[in-house]
Amino acid sequence: GAGVSQTPSNKVTEKGKYVELRCDPISGHTALYWYRQSLGQGPEFLIYFQGTGAADDSGLPNDRFFAVRPEGSVSTLKIQRTERGDSAVYLCASSQWSSGRDTQYFGPGTRLTVL
Amino acid sequence: SQQGEEDPQALSIQEGENATMNCSYKTSINNLQWYRQNSGRGLVHLILIRSNEREKHSGRLRVTLDTSKKSSSLLITASRAADTASYFCATDATGTASKLTFGTGTRLQVTL
Numbered sequence: 001g002a003g004v005s006q007t008p009s010n011k012v013t014e015k016g017k018y019v020e021l022r023c024d025p026i027s028g029h030t031a032l033y034w035y036r037q038s039l040g041q042g043p044e045f046l047i048y049f050q051g052t053g054a055a056d057d058s059g060l061p062n063d064r065f066f067a068v069r070p071e072g073s074v075s076t077l078k079i080q081r082t083e084r085g086d087s088a089v090y091l092c093a094s095s096q097w098s099s100g101r102d103t104q105y106f107g108p109g110t111r112l113t114v115l
Numbered sequence: 116s117q118q119g120e121e122d123p124q125a126l127s128i129q130e131g132e133n134a135t136m137n138c139s140y141k142t143s144i145n146n147l148q149w150y151r152q153n154s155g156r157g158l159v160h161l162i163l164i165r166s167n168e169r170e171k172h173s174g175r176l177r178v179t180l181d182t183s184k185k186s187s188s189l190l191i192t193a194s195r196a197a198d199t200a201s202y203f204c205a206t207d208a209t210g211t212a213s214k215l216t217f218g219t220g221t222r223l224q225v226t227l
Contacts, residue, residue, distance in 0.1 A: 033214065042203050042217030043158070056214060091158065095213075103148065104215060108157040 002026075004107035006092050012113045013082055021077040021110045025094030032075050033104060034067055035091040043091055049075060050097065082114045121204060121221040129226055134191040136221040138204030139184075145207045147180055148215065149189050151200045158203070161189070194225045 005024040013019050025032050031050055035043035045059040049069045057067070064082075069075040079086055089111050093104040122137045138147070146165045150158040164171045164180045164187070171178050177190040191198055201222050205215040 031213065035215075035217075040219075042205075042219050043215075045214040045216065048214050059214070089156065093158075093215075103160050103163050105160060106150070106158040111156075 004092055004094055004105055006090075006107040006110050008110060009108065010111045010113075012115065014115050015082060015084060017082050017114075019079050019082055019112065021079075021090050021112070023075045023077070023092030023094075023107060025073065025075070025092070026105055028096070029094035029105075030072070030097045031095045031102075031104075032069060033093040033095075034075070034077050035093065037089045037091060037109070039088075046077070079112075082112075084114050087112055087114045121202070121218045123221060124219070125222045125224070127224040127226065128194055130194060130196055132194055134194050134198070134223055134225070136189045136202050136223070138187045138189070138218055140187075140204070140206045140216075140218075141185065142206070143209045144182070145209055145213075147178075147187050148205045148207070149176075149178060149187075150203045150205060150217075152203065152220070153200045161202075191223075194223075196225050196227055199223060199225045 007022045033048045034046040036046055037043040047067050048056040052069055052072045064080045067077045089109040091106055091109045093106045095102040095104045120139050128134050144166050146163055148163045149161040152158050162173050162178050164178050175192045180187045201220045203217050203220045205217045
């Protein structure tokens with residue numbers, strides 16, 4: 001596609017529920033990243049995929065958070081037993097892996113609200 | 116955790132004036148990227164400057180990088196109302212797997 005897409009754009013859920021957030025990267029981009037942005041803050045890194053594997057998941061806050069990228073393209077961020085503190089905008093980005101240090105292109109984000 | 120800090124936190128200027136935003140960071144980097152964000156949603160990439168570069172230009176944007184001071188600046192010349200947004204610097208630190216660490220952002224308001 002022309003850019004990174006994310007669905008849904010908004011998600012409202014109740015405390016304790018399970019949610020899935022989807023990211024479609026730019027076609028051909030092998031690297032995919034998830035970030036989380038709280039109100040008034042800059043984005044914070046969650047996890048990075050190179051191909052199908054998670055190369056760095058050091059930013060995941062706890063074991064309620066999990067992400068997959070089974071075919072090396074689309075990725076799903078999964079949050080179990082959601083808490084009010086999980087409310088944020090979840091951003092996905094992708095990049096080519098030519099030099100290994102390339103521009104990351106961001107999607108529009110999913111705004112998650114946990115009631 | 117936020118590595119960088121942008122300065123100022125907020126900036127209000129009139130259309131046609133120049134806007135300068137500064138970014139400081141803490142660790143050695145491979146590159147530094149500047150992004151713009153409107154209304155708290157998607158980030159738009161503006162410019163990437165590598166650690167061995169000192170200055171880059173793109174249209175009305177000029178970015179400088181001083182690795183000895185661990186700082187960067189973004190200059191927007193001849194600002195327009197459409198430049199109103201939050202601006203973030205993000206660093207790709209050495210020794211990490213290409214994840215970006217963002218600063219807290221500068222909120223720029225350009226008035227007519």
